[in-house]
Amino acid sequence: MKRFWKDGDPWIWLTGGTLAVCLIFVAGLVFLITVSGMGIFWPQEILRFTLADGKTVLGSIAQSEPMPKSAKPGSADPGRRIQVKQGNRDQDLNAGVDFVWIDESKITGRDVVPEAVLVERREWGNLFGTIKEVRVDGKPIAQGPEKGLEAILVRMPAARAQADKIESLQKRDIGAVNRSQDRIRLQLKGLALEGTASGPAVDRLQAQMKPLDEQYAQLAQKLTDLRKVKTGTVLFGIEGGKEKELDIENIVRIIEPNRMGLFSKAGCYLSRLWEFLVDDPRESNTEGGVFPAIFGTVMMVLLMSLFVTPLGILAALYLREYAKQGTFVSLVRIAVNNLAGVPSIVFGVFGMGFFIYRIGGSIDRLFFSESLPTPTFGTGGILWASLTLALMTVPVVIVATEEGLAAIPKNLREGSLALGATKWETTWRVILPALAPSILTGLILAMARAAGEVAPLMITGVVKLAPSMPLDGQFPFLHMDRKFMHLGFHIYDVGFQSPNVDAARPMVFTTTLLLLVIVVALNLTAIVLRRRLRRKFQMSAV
Amino acid sequence: MEMGMKIDLPPHSAEPRDPARTVPGGDPMVEIDHLRFYYTGKEAVKDVTLNFPKHKVSALIGPSGCGKTTLLRCLNRMNDLIDGVHHTGTIKIGGLEIYDTSLDITELRKRVGMVFQKSNPFPKSIYENVAYGPRLQGIRKRSTLDEIVERSLKGAALWEEVKDRLSDSALGMSGGQQQRLCIARAVAVEPEVLLMDEPCSALDPVATGKVEELLFSLKERYTIVIVTHNIQQAARVSDVTAFMLMGNLVEFGAARQVFTTPKDSRTEAFISGRFG
Numbered sequence: 001m002k003r004f005w006k007d008g009d010p011w012i013w014l015t016g017g018t019l020a021v022c023l024i025f026v027a028g029l030v031f032l033i034t035v036s037g038m039g040i041f042w043p044q045e046i047l048r049f050t051l052a053d054g055k056t057v058l059g060s061i062a063q064s065e066p067m068p069k070s071a072k073p074g075s076a077d078p079g080r081r082i083q084v085k086q087g088n089r090d091q092d093l094n095a096g097v098d099f100v101w102i103d104e105s106k107i108t109g110r111d112v113v114p115e116a117v118l119v120e121r122r123e124w125g126n127l128f129g130t131i132k133e134v135r136v137d138g139k140p141i142a143q144g145p146e147k148g149l150e151a152i153l154v155r156m157p158a159a160r161a162q163a164d165k166i167e168s169l170q171k172r173d174i175g176a177v178n179r180s181q182d183r184i185r186l187q188l189k190g191l192a193l194e195g196t197a198s199g200p201a202v203d204r205l206q207a208q209m210k211p212l213d214e215q216y217a218q219l220a221q222k223l224t225d226l227r228k229v230k231t232g233t234v235l236f237g238i239e240g241g242k243e244k245e246l247d248i249e250n251i252v253r254i255i256e257p258n259r260m261g262l263f264s265k266a267g268c269y270l271s272r273l274w275e276f277l278v279d280d281p282r283e284s285n286t287e288g289g290v291f292p293a294i295f296g297t298v299m300m301v302l303l304m305s306l307f308v309t310p311l312g313i314l315a316a317l318y319l320r321e322y323a324k325q326g327t328f329v330s331l332v333r334i335a336v337n338n339l340a341g342v343p344s345i346v347f348g349v350f351g352m353g354f355f356i357y358r359i360g361g362s363i364d365r366l367f368f369s370e371s372l373p374t375p376t377f378g379t380g381g382i383l384w385a386s387l388t389l390a391l392m393t394v395p396v397v398i399v400a401t402e403e404g405l406a407a408i409p410k411n412l413r414e415g416s417l418a419l420g421a422t423k424w425e426t427t428w429r430v431i432l433p434a435l436a437p438s439i440l441t442g443l444i445l446a447m448a449r450a451a452g453e454v455a456p457l458m459i460t461g462v463v464k465l466a467p468s469m470p471l472d473g474q475f476p477f478l479h480m481d482r483k484f485m486h487l488g489f490h491i492y493d494v495g496f497q498s499p500n501v502d503a504a505r506p507m508v509f510t511t512t513l514l515l516l517v518i519v520v521a522l523n524l525t526a527i528v529l530r531r532r533l534r535r536k537f538q539m540s541a542v
Numbered sequence: 543m544e545m546g547m548k549i550d551l552p553p554h555s556a557e558p559r560d561p562a563r564t565v566p567g568g569d570p571m572v573e574i575d576h577l578r579f580y581y582t583g584k585e586a587v588k589d590v591t592l593n594f595p596k597h598k599v600s601a602l603i604g605p606s607g608c609g610k611t612t613l614l615r616c617l618n619r620m621n622d623l624i625d626g627v628h629h630t631g632t633i634k635i636g637g638l639e640i641y642d643t644s645l646d647i648t649e650l651r652k653r654v655g656m657v658f659q660k661s662n663p664f665p666k667s668i669y670e671n672v673a674y675g676p677r678l679q680g681i682r683k684r685s686t687l688d689e690i691v692e693r694s695l696k697g698a699a700l701w702e703e704v705k706d707r708l709s710d711s712a713l714g715m716s717g718g719q720q721q722r723l724c725i726a727r728a729v730a731v732e733p734e735v736l737l738m739d740e741p742c743s744a745l746d747p748v749a750t751g752k753v754e755e756l757l758f759s760l761k762e763r764y765t766i767v768i769v770t771h772n773i774q775q776a777a778r779v780s781d782v783t784a785f786m787l788m789g790n791l792v793e794f795g796a797a798r799q800v801f802t803t804p805k806d807s808r809t810e811a812f813i814s815g816r817f818g
Contacts, residue, residue: 415662415724418618419675419731420652429674434665 033516037509041272043257043265046116046128048239049084049102050109057100058116058128058239059086060257062502067103080104083502087118087126088238098125099502112258115145119236120252122163125283125503129236129244136232145256152234152254159231159248166226169219177216179474184209190370252282276510285464285494286504290511292466296484297451297518299470300386304450305443307390312397312446313432313439319398320405321427333402340395348456351388356380356460376481380461382470383480388460389453393446400445404438405431440530444523451519454488462489464497487515568595571735571765572617577631579612581624586612588789589631594735594782599757599766601780601797603773605817609789610769614737617767618654619647636734652679655733655764659740661720663712663727668704671712671723675731690730698726699756718749725756729764736760738768742775754779773813777801785809 004010044060051057062085067078081103089098119127131148133140134155142151184205191202231248238244255268279289315336323329360377368376377383408431416426454462463483470482495501495508570593579587587609594600602610615621616633619640633640640650652675663671672691681687691708695701700722704715712723721741728736742750757766757779770776776783776797783800785793785808793800793809804810811817 409662411658411660411662412664414620414623414656415658415664415727416674417623418620418651418656418658419678419727420648421674421678422648425678430664 030516033509033513036506037511037513040506040510041269041276043118043255043260043268046113046118046258047084048109048111048113048116049107050111051102052106052108056239057084057086057102058113059084059100060118060128061085062099064104071103085126085128085503086239087128088244089500090124091238091240091242091244097502098500114258115256116258117145117149117236117254117256119246119254120287121246122250122252122282125287125500127236127238127244127246129238131234132237132243133235134232135235135245137230141232148234149254149256151232152248152251155231155248156251156254159251162226162229162231163249166223169223169226174216174219174223177212177219181209181212181216184212186370193370277514281465284498284500285490286498286500286507290485290487290490290514292469293485293487293490293511294514294518295469295471296382296462296466297487297515298522300382300389300457300484300486301447301451301522303382303386304389304393305447307387308393308397308446309439309443311390312394312442313401313435315394316398316401316405317427320402321423321431336395336398340399342392343455344392344453345455345459347388347392348459351384351391351456351460352380355384355387360384379481380459380463380483381481382461382484385457385461385484388456389450392453392456393450396445396449397439397442400438400442401435404435404441407438408434436533437530440526440533444526444530447522447526448519451522452488452515454486454492457486457489462486464489464493487511487518491515568598570594571596571636572767573632573634574613574616575632575634577613577616577629577633579609579616579621579629580627581612582626586789587616587629590786590789590791591631592784592791592794594765594767596765597761597763598781599761599768599779600782600784601776602767602769602784602786603771603776603812604786604792605812606771607788608786610786611739613786614739614767614769617735617737618651618656620656622647652731653733654735654737655728655731656737657721657724657728657739657741659743661717661724661744663715663720663723665711665713667709668712668715668723669708672726672730674727679731694726694730695723697729697760698722699752699759700726716749718745718752721745721749721753722756725753725760729760734765736764736766738766740769740771742770742772750775773815777813785812787812 046058046060049057049059062083064080064082067081069078071078071081081101084100084102085098086100087098113130115130117127117129117131119129121127131145131152132143134142134148134151142148188202188205191197191205196202233245233247234251236244236246253268253271257265260268276289277294278291280292281290282288319329319333319336323332356378360375360379360381364372364376364378412430412434413426416430417423421429461483463485466483466485468479468482470479470484471477472479491508491511494504494511498504572594574590574592577587577590578585590609590613602614604610612621616629617635617640621627629641635650635654638645640654664674666674669691672694673687676687676690681690692701692705695704700719703719704710704723712720715723721744725736725741742753745753754775757768760766761781768776768779780797783795783797784791785800785804785806787808793804793806795805800809801813804813
């Protein structure tokens with residue numbers, strides 16, 4: 001027995017067991033997120049529940065749980081209850097909520113309705129019902145569920161093209177005119193600030209303004225005309241014997257889940273997944289896609305890397321190569337390490353105070369004075385958010401770079417110096433290439449931390465819904481002053497700030513999963529790069 | 543020497559030499575005069591006076607910690623990298639005082655090349671390793687660099703082995719090849735003096751033999767100072783041998799004389815393997 005302890009076997013079991021526990025936690029977390037997040041795109045069966053009081057509910061089961069004891073005091077077995085997604089929140093009957101809880105003991109009938117359809121709408125969320133009639137210009141052209149669905153599907157491409165046309169007119173054509181108008185307006189304002197209210201310059205600008213105003217009026221008219229063109233409407237029958245007429249333009253997707261086979265369900269799943277990845281959000285972020293948030297996250301992380309890498313490398317080089325090692329440098333090193341432990345919100349507050357108000361405010365006063373009091377750089381934006389995160393993650397890069405520097409053998413430096421290189425030449429030509437893998441290690445850690453950070457972003461430039469992206473086709477293409485969306489903030493916003501919590505909950509898991517995937521993808525890229533560099537610059541074993 | 547000698551050698555003085563400083567076997571290239579060297583108070587080299595002859599191989603032998611490496615590293619001022627060192631006395635190379643404050647230390651190191659105990663190729667290609675020194679001197683022209691790389695690799699008897707893989711990483715070579723690459727790298731800048739700090743201590747006998755052979759051809763162009771604690775090696779390669787013990791220079795003379803008829807009993811004890 002004594003030998004058993006002395007051999008160290010129990011300690012091996014202890015270390016291995018601890019690792020196993022950690023791995024189980026991580027794997028469990030990822031499993032939970034994956035299962036909860038990936039399920040929401042799968043089309044679910046639509047059921048009609050008949051209740052004891054004669055009411056009916058059409059919808060799909062969202063979850064089931066034991067009835068809380070407090071709901072049925074005195075009963076020994078309160079039974080279970082189910083939550084049904086019934087949609088139709090535009091109906092007064094449903095009081096603006098998509099979900100309803102039903103006591104299982106009060107359900108008298110549960111039928112699969114083959115012709116029931118689920119309609120994803122641009123507005124008001126989902127609609128559950130049955131197709132009664134399809135009308136064009138008010139005249140019925142198809143009746144009943146089968147023919148009606150056919151008629152809708154035939155007309156949906158045209159309706160989508162119409163919607164795209166309206167969007168492009170709004171965003172591109174009218175947007176361009178608006179920007180030109182704004183520019184002239186700002187120039188006029190700038191002149192007015194200088195004290196020129198009239199004169200040739202003002203006249204010239206006003207002359208430029210005139211055709212733009214006309215153009216705008218024309219485009220606005222065109223938009224109104226376009227909006228009047230209707231592809232058709234659909235009359236749906238919904239629970240409670242009511243009817244709802246819906247424009248085909250308003251339909252994003254219409255499916256009959258109860259009649260779908262495995263393959264069409266899989267197709268629908270993929271199409272929804274694709275929509276989630278590449279579309280803009282709808283319905284205060286609870287529906288549609290998260291593309292702007294993906295884009296914002298990746299761009300913010302890349303910008304942050306761009307700022308943090310030189311900052312970290314140069315600081316580490318000075319600390320390790322040039323500074324005289326002593327108490328002061330040790331103190332600096334401790335301070336740098338502790339900086340990594342400062343709560344991120346503190347960095348956010350610093351970023352807001354220093355970058356946004358001080359630097360951004362000065363930039364606005366110097367270069368964008370005519371648009372004041374509307375701030376350009378003096379408000380949160382992707383530039384300030386990236387800089388704030390770069391500041392937050394710089395200790396990580398410094399520490400990793402310093403460790404790399406310490407690992408570079410002394411005789412490599414001596415070899416270079418002995419050839420008549422100066423210290424700077426040695427650092428630049430020999431040390432830095434050999435250091436590249438360590439720098440990338442630091443960068444990987446920095447990116448992992450920055451991509452998941454939310455608190456500092458909330459006060460330095462993240463928004464719930466950004467009207468335009470920080471990188472687009474408009475001159476000057478890169479808009480560092482713009483606010484942006486971020487997956488981490490999206491999770492917080494959708495999960496905890498949404499008016500429609502039940503509808504948003506699955507989105508939280510899906511978005512979390514997506515954020516994890518993006519962090520892993522970014523890190524993998526850096527790891528592959530590091531492995532290549534290692535192979536190229538590997539230190540000899542001898 | 544198309545790189546050009548940067549320093550004109552001063553004419554040797556006609557006055558008779560101090561017999562202690564007479565160089566066995568040729569004109570002095572390196573002249574060390576009453577050198578004392580201290581690491582934070584500890585005296586590592588004690589009042590050493592000796593000269594190394596031009597275009598000869600001079601060996602510094604002695605047991606570990608006798609100060610031979612310290613003495614060698616004084617010659618290209620590599621010891622300057624260490625904190626808390628100081629020295630007295632003078633060292634002249636090619637007639638120029640190397641501790642002169644007006645001397646550019648990088649210029650000195652271009653004139654005095656060094657090969658280290660552990661091969662230390664840069665994490666670059668074979669070509670870039672050799673071209674490193676010339677590039678530092680501002681040579682950018684590809685054809686000139688190609689020429690220097692080829693000549694240096696040939697000089698280090700490595701050309702035939704690596705001419706087809708010049709762009710491969712230098713770290714993929716064998717230990718002996720790496721050490722000869724370091725020699726090629728050192729001769730690429732056309733130094734006057736080549737310092738070697740136990741260049742074969744990490745090599746197998748075959749690779750050692752190749753490096754030793756190389757020394758015979760290199761000494762036609764360079765003054766070589768080699769530190770070794772391998773007595774047989776010193777006997778094989780050196781023209782002039784200095785024996786050091788605890789920081790003191792015990793004996794200095796032509797290799798044949800030192801190894802066959804040592805004047806000092808301590809030298810005799812060391813080379814016959816009774817200590818060290």
